[in-house]
Amino acid sequence: METIKFVDVTKCDGCRACMVSCKNWNDLPSEIEEFHGSYQSHEKITANTWNVITFNEQERKDGGLDWLFRHSSCMHCVEASCEKACPEDAISHTKFDSVVIDYDKCVGCGYCVQACEFDAINLATYIDKNGKEFRKAQKCTQCTDRLEEGMQPACATACHTGAIVYGDKDDLLASAEERLAKVKERYPNANIYNPQGIKGTNTVYLLADKPSTYGLPENPKVALSQVVWKDYAQPIGKAMLGATTMAVIGSFIANSLNKKNESSEGEDHHE
Amino acid sequence: MEMTRRQFLKISGAVAATLAVIELGFDEKGAQAKSKEFKIAELKPTPTICPYCAVGCGILVYSKGDDVVYTEGDPDHPINEGSLCSKGTTVRQVYTSEKRITKPLYRAPGADKWEEVDWDFALDKVAKNIKETRDRTFIHKENGLTVNRTDSIAYLGGAALDNEECHLLQKLFRAGLGLTFIEHQARI
Numbered sequence: 477m478e479t480i481k482f483v484d485v486t487k488c489d490g491c492r493a494c495m496v497s498c499k500n501w502n503d504l505p506s507e508i509e510e511f512h513g514s515y516q517s518h519e520k521i522t523a524n525t526w527n528v529i530t531f532n533e534q535e536r537k538d539g540g541l542d543w544l545f546r547h548s549s550c551m552h553c554v555e556a557s558c559e560k561a562c563p564e565d566a567i568s569h570t571k572f573d574s575v576v577i578d579y580d581k582c583v584g585c586g587y588c589v590q591a592c593e594f595d596a597i598n599l600a601t602y603i604d605k606n607g608k609e610f611r612k613a614q615k616c617t618q619c620t621d622r623l624e625e626g627m628q629p630a631c632a633t634a635c636h637t638g639a640i641v642y643g644d645k646d647d648l649l650a651s652a653e654e655r656l657a658k659v660k661e662r663y664p665n666a667n668i669y670n671p672q673g674i675k676g677t678n679t680v681y682l683l684a685d686k687p688s689t690y691g692l693p694e695n696p697k698v699a700l701s702q703v704v705w706k707d708y709a710q711p712i713g714k715a716m717l718g719a720t721t722m723a724v725i726g727s728f729i730a731n732s733l734n735k736k737n738e739s740s741e742g743e744d745h746h747e
Numbered sequence: 748m749e750m751t752r753r754q755f756l757k758i759s760g761a762v763a764a765t766l767a768v769i770e771l772g773f774d775e776k777g778a779q780a781k782s783k784e785f786k787i788a789e790l791k792p793t794p795t796i797c798p799y800c801a802v803g804c805g806i807l808v809y810s811k812g813d814d815v816v817y818t819e820g821d822p823d824h825p826i827n828e829g830s831l832c833s834k835g836t837t838v839r840q841v842y843t844s845e846k847r848i849t850k851p852l853y854r855a856p857g858a859d860k861w862e863e864v865d866w867d868f869a870l871d872k873v874a875k876n877i878k879e880t881r882d883r884t885f886i887h888k889e890n891g892l893t894v895n896r897t898d899s900i901a902y903l904g905g906a907a908l909d910n911e912e913c914h915l916l917q918k919l920f921r922a923g924l925g926l927t928f929i930e931h932q933a934r935i
Contacts, residue, residue: 493836503786633829722762725761
């Protein structure tokens with residue numbers, strides 16, 4: 477069964493329970509920010525704030541005002557830029573199709589941060605026991621540890637309006653279409669955001685307005701250079717490294733054996 | 748390069764060993780991303796009621812020894828069915844926060860700072876002040892009617908009180924002490 481997280485922003489009432497429950501489950505420290513001039517608590521997703529509800533004031537054609545909320549977090553792209561950008565293979569897809577970081581492998585280079593089109597991945601700075609600073613990439617894991625135990629992601633559990641649900645992909649996509657038909661009357665620009673340029677995402681949105689209104693790219697794509705780098709250059713490079721190492725070691729052994737043979741030839745001839 | 752049979756075996760053995768090391772030692776996919784340890788594994792949740800507003804959501808408290816590890820909405824509770832608001836979600840901090848006050852504090856009249864006192868002192872002080880204030884300001888009769896009340900003390904209840912607690916508090920404050928200013932946090 478393929479599963480997705482479906483976020484229906486038209487049901488969201490901006491209570492921010494998803495933000496707090498994420499911090500609560502993942503034991504993330506609070507980040508107090510200055511007032512930015514809107515109801516939004518944090519300017520954007522950070523390494524310790526994995527999801528943020530964006531508050532968007534949008535004027536309607538009839539002069540009214542739409543107050544648009546969006547639970548923004550990692551999209552868990554099927555074709556993920558961060559995964560392609562990672563030189564250490566630290567980012568991978570799980571069996572739940574969520575994109576996770578292996579913290580043991582991450583070296584904190586920040587290539588994934590540059591690559592992500594959704595600004596969903598960031599570097600956190602830690603201090604080791606010797607007092608030295610080090611960095612690791614951090615982002616929403618879609619609560620993969622909870623999924624493994626048969627639980628729902630923390631944000632979906634906390635959501636009291638049912639704006640965030642996690643479940644069977646086909647069922648949720650079908651209900652998304654139904655819901656879209658219903659909300660079209662009030663939000664004529666409503667659409668389902670599941671960009672096919674990256675073969676869809678594992679977090680699908682029902683947006684009340686155009687993606688650009690919410691600061692989302694209309695048609696995100698993994699850059700060609702990244703595909704070439706990850707899928708061709710890196711494997712070939714690694715194969716060549718392996719081949720070279722083997723050749724060097726092999727020739728070293730062969731040489732040393734040969735030498736030994738030559739030097740011993742003069743002394744005894746028992747072979 | 749001429750090679751004896753023994754040399755040939757030695758070389759092929761060495762090459763095989765090298766290959767094995769490369770294969771095992773450089774296996775990138777071998778160590779799959781392991782998610783962190785499941786933090787509430789083997790912990791038994793204790794159900795409780797959220798102390799904040801009057802909705803009374805159910806919460807599961809996962810505790811380990813003296814520590815509260817995690818709290819979450821109770822999926823079996825008929826009121827919230829597992830969901831919680833942003834405030835109720837933080838209920839763990841009521842217990843774990845560094846700012847939590849664990850001893851009664853007393854600020855003497857005219858003093859400019861709080862000092863730690865023990866519970867006996869605090870409760871005696873509250874009781875004594877209530878008794879003294881009530882006796883001093885008690886009104887027996889007003890306009891020829893028996894009223895038996897005091898206007899000098901007010902009581903403020905909270906949303907987390909249940910029916911039985913409210914009944915007992917009404918009994919104590921309205922019937923027992925004669926208070927009329929009895930209010931509820933949710934109405935202020």
